[in-house]
Amino acid sequence: MRNTEQKSVILEVLQTHKDHPTADQLYSEVRERLPKISLGTVYRNLEKLSSSGVIMKLELGGNQKRFDPNPMDHYHFRCITCSSIEDLPQDLKVDLPDINSETRSNRVILGTTLEYYGYCEECAANKILN
Amino acid sequence: MRNTEQKSVILEVLQTHKDHPTADQLYSEVRERLPKISLGTVYRNLEKLSSSGVIMKLELGGNQKRFDPNPMDHYHFRCITCSSIEDLPQDLKVDLPDINSETRSNRVILGTTLEYYGYCEECAANKILN
DNA sequence: AATATACTAGTAATAGTTATCATTAAGGAG
DNA sequence: CTCCTTAATGATAACTATTACTAGTATATT
Numbered sequence: 001m002r003n004t005e006q007k008s009v010i011l012e013v014l015q016t017h018k019d020h021p022t023a024d025q026l027y028s029e030v031r032e033r034l035p036k037i038s039l040g041t042v043y044r045n046l047e048k049l050s051s052s053g054v055i056m057k058l059e060l061g062g063n064q065k066r067f068d069p070n071p072m073d074h075y076h077f078r079c080i081t082c083s084s085i086e087d088l089p090q091d092l093k094v095d096l097p098d099i100n101s102e103t104r105s106n107r108v109i110l111g112t113t114l115e116y117y118g119y120c121e122e123c124a125a126n127k128i129l130n
Numbered sequence: 131m132r133n134t135e136q137k138s139v140i141l142e143v144l145q146t147h148k149d150h151p152t153a154d155q156l157y158s159e160v161r162e163r164l165p166k167i168s169l170g171t172v173y174r175n176l177e178k179l180s181s182s183g184v185i186m187k188l189e190l191g192g193n194q195k196r197f198d199p200n201p202m203d204h205y206h207f208r209c210i211t212c213s214s215i216e217d218l219p220q221d222l223k224v225d226l227p228d229i230n231s232e233t234r235s236n237r238v239i240l241g242t243t244l245e246y247y248g249y250c251e252e253c254a255a256n257k258i259l260n
Numbered sequence: 261a262a263t264a265t266a267c268t269a270g271t272a273a274t275a276g277t278t279a280t281c282a283t284t285a286a287g288g289a290g
Numbered sequence: 291c292t293c294c295t296t297a298a299t300g301a302t303a304a305c306t307a308t309t310a311c312t313a314g315t316a317t318a319t320t
Contacts, residue, residue: 002286002297023277038300043277045298059191061243063308064276077229077237088229099207099218099246106255107207110248113191116229118240125236132266132317153308168269173308175267193277194307 020066020085079120137175150196150215209250
């Protein structure tokens, strides 16, 4: 993996985020620093950075993938109204059962995704008003 | 919601499945019985059936949504190699923490998605052979 | 049987992402 | 430092999954 300016700017921009931007959000922010960068480059680098464990690609509900600067294992809440994604505290660990022994199977379990969904605080408040 | 032949055939075909087909898989199966049906009709009816709670739409990792004839809450395992999705036993219940009290928030939690991912038994066996 | 309208087939449009390809630029070897 | 291999880039096309549109059809209520 070669070190390019594009890659490091993409990473820097993502790391300023406390939320979980989509590829096109990052694209428009990165373009302020690198106006000639192309969307494909953003996708390509996000893919490399996540497959090498520097960042995390989130495949939760909804139609867009999102990117998380924090590659450590943690859970998320997703708002089905505004599509925002919130981190749940990293020390929140749920004791998940060993499904292989439960089902007598020999799968290789690489990880788990736990997602809560509903209305975020803001959208919930708005719903009451309307 | 009106009762059409298309809708009931789509539901019947889905209910013969023990796995979790995609919309286009169902489309090609349904077409054997209703050769003139269109893909849009399949999507439309799957949407109605899932929003009325008869079936379940799965938005897990990967790029295609899948449909589950069983609308009861249960968890899934997803194979990242062959993209298949397996049901975990319905009596497997994990005690999930109340994230609102944990984070002092007033979100409205409508549900949770718990997904295990990795290599299914078959793909795991194949990997060892190669 | 008449009627209002939800649903359909066929098709176009959209959104998100990936592939292609000629050109550029990392970064290791000499 | 210069050369050279090749990974990465920008620009664009292609692709995949899904949704929208519309004239015509069929359901189910009156």
